[in-house]
Amino acid sequence: MKRVAIIGYAVSRLEWDAEKTREEAVFEVAREAMRSAGIEREDLGTAISASTDFLDGRTISNCMLIGASGAYLKDESKAEEDGMYAALYAAQRIMSGVHDVALAVSHTHSWIFNPHQVTQYMLEPWFDRQNELLNEITLAALQARLYMSRSGADEEHLAEVCVKNLRNAAKNPAAFRKMADVTVEEVLESRLYSSPLTELMIAPPCDGAAAVILASEEAAKEFCDDPVWIRGIGNACDRYLRDRDLGRLDSLRIAAERAYRMAGIEEPFRQIDVAEVTERFAHQEFMAYEALGFCREGMGKVLIEEGMTEVYGEIPVNPSGGALSGDPVCATGMIRLIEAVRQIRGETENQVEECRTALAHAQWGLCAQKNLVFILGDRL
Amino acid sequence: MGVDRYSGLPFVARFRWNVGKTMEKFYRSFAEKKILAARCEKCGYTVVPPRQICPKCYSTISEENLVELSGKGVVESLTEVAFKLDGKGGYIWLEKPELLAAIRLEGASSTIFARVEGEAKVGSEVEPVWAEKIEGKPSDLISFKVVE
Numbered sequence: 001m002k003r004v005a006i007i008g009y010a011v012s013r014l015e016w017d018a019e020k021t022r023e024e025a026v027f028e029v030a031r032e033a034m035r036s037a038g039i040e041r042e043d044l045g046t047a048i049s050a051s052t053d054f055l056d057g058r059t060i061s062n063c064m065l066i067g068a069s070g071a072y073l074k075d076e077s078k079a080e081e082d083g084m085y086a087a088l089y090a091a092q093r094i095m096s097g098v099h100d101v102a103l104a105v106s107h108t109h110s111w112i113f114n115p116h117q118v119t120q121y122m123l124e125p126w127f128d129r130q131n132e133l134l135n136e137i138t139l140a141a142l143q144a145r146l147y148m149s150r151s152g153a154d155e156e157h158l159a160e161v162c163v164k165n166l167r168n169a170a171k172n173p174a175a176f177r178k179m180a181d182v183t184v185e186e187v188l189e190s191r192l193y194s195s196p197l198t199e200l201m202i203a204p205p206c207d208g209a210a211a212v213i214l215a216s217e218e219a220a221k222e223f224c225d226d227p228v229w230i231r232g233i234g235n236a237c238d239r240y241l242r243d244r245d246l247g248r249l250d251s252l253r254i255a256a257e258r259a260y261r262m263a264g265i266e267e268p269f270r271q272i273d274v275a276e277v278t279e280r281f282a283h284q285e286f287m288a289y290e291a292l293g294f295c296r297e298g299m300g301k302v303l304i305e306e307g308m309t310e311v312y313g314e315i316p317v318n319p320s321g322g323a324l325s326g327d328p329v330c331a332t333g334m335i336r337l338i339e340a341v342r343q344i345r346g347e348t349e350n351q352v353e354e355c356r357t358a359l360a361h362a363q364w365g366l367c368a369q370k371n372l373v374f375i376l377g378d379r380l
Numbered sequence: 381m382g383v384d385r386y387s388g389l390p391f392v393a394r395f396r397w398n399v400g401k402t403m404e405k406f407y408r409s410f411a412e413k414k415i416l417a418a419r420c421e422k423c424g425y426t427v428v429p430p431r432q433i434c435p436k437c438y439s440t441i442s443e444e445n446l447v448e449l450s451g452k453g454v455v456e457s458l459t460e461v462a463f464k465l466d467g468k469g470g471y472i473w474l475e476k477p478e479l480l481a482a483i484r485l486e487g488a489s490s491t492i493f494a495r496v497e498g499e500a501k502v503g504s505e506v507e508p509v510w511a512e513k514i515e516g517k518p519s520d521l522i523s524f525k526v527v528e
Contacts, residue, residue, distance in 0.1 A: 019383055057389070114469030126399045127429045127492075130518040133461050133480045134493055141459035142482045142493070149457070149502055194480070195460040242490045243427065243435040246457070246482065 003380055004091045005220035005227035008037025008213035009338045014176035014326035017111040018207040022056065025209040027068040030105050033211035034070070038223045045099035047071035048090050050083040050106035050330045054118045069105050069211075082106065082278075083210055083334030084362035084372050090214045091230055100219040104212050108329040110205035115329050122366050124240060136280075136366055137202060139241065141194035143367045144283040146247035148196070151286070151298040155196045158282040159187035160304045162200045162324055165279070168311065169321025171349040174335075176206040176326030201282035201324075208328030210335050217380075228341045231357075232263030232375035241366055249284075252291035252361070252371035259359075260293075263375040268293045268359075272375075274343045274352045275317045275359040276336035279324060284368055285309075285317065288361060292373075311350045319343070319350035333362020337374055344378050402430050405446065411516035415449045415508065417488050428488045435490070452527065453485040455496065455504045481506070483524060498526035 010032035012018075012025055020028075026049070034041065047069050051061040062078040069076075075093075079085045083106025090102035108115070119136030123129040148154065163182055170180035179186075182200070190199040220227040234255035238244045256268070265271045275292065279285035286300030294315050295303055303309050309317035318324075320339040323332050340358035342348045356378045364370040399407070406416050406429045418430030418441040425436035430446055433439070460477040481496045483506060496506055506524040514520040 114465070117465045117467070117469040120465065125395070125397050126403050127518070131493060131495070132464060133478060133495060135465055138459055138461050138480055139493070141461075142457040142480065145459060145502070146457040146482065192460075192462050194462060195477075197459075239435055242492060246491070 001095045002097050003217040004094045004230045005215055005217065005224070006212050006230065006341050006376070007215045007220050007224035007227050008033045008039070009341055010036060010211050011174050011335055011338055012209045013174050014206045014208040014328055016176070016206055018109060022107055022109055023064055023068045025107050025109070025207070026065050026105055029209045029211040030069040030103060033103065033105070033213050037213035037215070039101060039213060041070040043101050044070060044074060044103055045101050046075040046090065046093050047103040047105065048077050048079060048086040050079045050081060050086040050104070050334070051108065052080055052330055054121055055108050055110070055113065055115055055329060057113060069103060071103070075099065081330070081364045082362040082372070083331050084337050084360065084374070085364070087212055087214065087334060087337060087374070088233060088235060088372060091233065094214055094216050100216045102214045104214065104334070105209070106211070106331040106334045107209035108331060109207040110327070110329065111207050115205045119366065128241070137197065138194045139366050140281040141197045143246045144196055144281065147283050147287055150247050151301065153283070153286055153301040155188060156184055157286070157301040157304060158196060158201055159184040161279070161282045161285045162187045164304070164310060165318050165322045165324045166200070168319050168350050169325030172321050172325065173349070175321045177204050178321070178325060197281060203280045203323040203327035203332070206326045206328050208326065208331045208335070210331040210338055212334065212338060212341075226345055228344045229377050229380050230374060231377045231380070232259035232261070232265065233373070234258030234260070234262070235372045237370040241369070244369070246367050249287045249291040249368055249371065252288060252363075252368065252373070255371045255373045256292045259373040259375050263377070265375065269295070269315055271357060272315065272359050273355040273357050274319065274340065275315065275361070276320060276339045277317060277322065277361040278333045278336055278363045279318070279322050280327065280363065280368070282324065285322070289317070292359065292361070311352060316352050319348065319352060333360070333372065336360045336362060340374070340376050344376055400432070402432050406430055407518060408516040410520035411514050413508070413510050413514065415451050415485065416446050417449050417485070419445050419447045421445055425489045426487055427490045428485055428492060447487070449488060450486045451508045453483040453506055453524065455481045455500050455502055455506055456484050456491060457482040458496070458500060458502055481524065495523040496525065497523050500526050
């Protein structure tokens with residue numbers, strides 16, 4: 001199996017009602033990612049995009065984006081999910097030896113239609129979709145309560161996750177929701193959507209695009225002075241809502257175990273220097289701490305209480321601000337991957353010292369049904 | 381300022397699905413105020429609404445293995461919902477929040493999500509609230525209420 005590196009990337013500024021077409025947004029990040037990797041369009045073997053028909057309001061949502069991503073007449077394909085899955089498929093194409101250089105690109109313009117409304121289409125249509133109260137937010141609220149009743153975490157703990165991430169975001173020029181001085185009280189007093197979840201505990205949908213260039217070992221050494229290596233990958237999808245334990249992220253635990261095994265990581269708390277996770281709702285960051293093995297089950301709140309996941313802590317999580325600082329749905333996980341790359345290269349605004357091993361996480365589906373983990377390193 | 385936007389939607393989609401034989405039985409038995417589940421012969425997993433394939437062990441569940449549940453259940457999780465989505469992406473803010481629960485029905489292994497009435501808490505025992513006129517349709521089962 002060939003080794004794979006990330007050699008270039010680009011992220012757009014996350015905003016609301018971006019004054020550009022999605023074709024322009026995708027073109028800008030694709031071109032910038034290629035420029036940062038030092039490659040030309042001719043060097044590109046394959047391109048995989050990530051977008052969603054329902055969010056874009058078009059069937060075949062990559063229609064008109066193939067040109068924008070420089071992929072005409074190339075081995076092109078689309079993932080109907082987070083862009084980190086596009087990166088996974090691109091990595092697999094390189095591992096197989098079929099291609100040497102790949103582009104993975106993702107975008108969502110949330111402004112065009114409310115993504116939370118679209119999540120009702122993720123519900124099984126015969127029974128759950130008959131219940132007008134069910135959507136991504138209310139189901140996440142049920143998940144939060146279930147997690148809280150088991151772990152003893154309370155609303156203030158959830159608010160502390162928001163405070164950490166929104167303050168981190170204040171230094172991130174690309175972030176959408178930045179609140180340098182936000183307090184626990186302000187989070188708790190923001191508009192209640194579905195208890196315990198208030199507005200600031202819900203990742204804000206926004207417009208954005210992101211792209212990464214992946215390369216085989218030979219190509220990486222040819223084009224790039226500081227490639228970031230993909231050392232481990234794990235992916236797992238859980239059962240449908242009604243048949244899974246919503247209070248645990250079993251699929252994330254399994255995905256992490258697979259990625260750790262591939263990367264040779266035995267003690268994640270000690271061996272991982274930084275983690276960028278997709279916490280679409282505040283409680284999911286705690287659930288991620290536990291599923292990723294950073295602490296024992298139910299102990300996520302202790303990591304926040306002790307400041308261990310702050311930028312200066314033992315295991316910094318979401319120094320970029322995470323999904324709570326901006327959720328351009330299909331690009332959100334890919335941005336976590338790019339932030340992990342930037343940490344290893346020492347390029348971030350909230351830089352973790354001596355960062356050599358980073359974890360990136362993407363999720364998809366209601367209550368994080370599907371989870372993907374990448375382990376990145378500064379060497380093979 | 382900025383650029384103009386146009387809606388390019390030429391139709392409003394109202395999808396209709398065939399629910400399949402098992403779900404049809406499930407809904408038709410609402411006419412007798414019955415809630416049916418499918419119990420897997422092989423692993424014992426009991427799924428409601430019923431399915432033809434066990435979501436746990438993938439065995440086929442035949443029609444003889446449809447079982448009637450008591451209808452009573454326990455609230456596993458609960459949220460006060462302050463909004464509804466209007467179908468067009470907008471929010472309708474409710475004057476009075478509605479309670480939505482994850483309920484484990486007696487004898488079932490899977491969870492269902494339903495509106496609940498009354499002073500429900502996590503752990504409360506609940507029972508179905510049926511419509512006055514029942515006709516074997518999804519609308520027959522209005523909600524659940526706390527057992528007095």
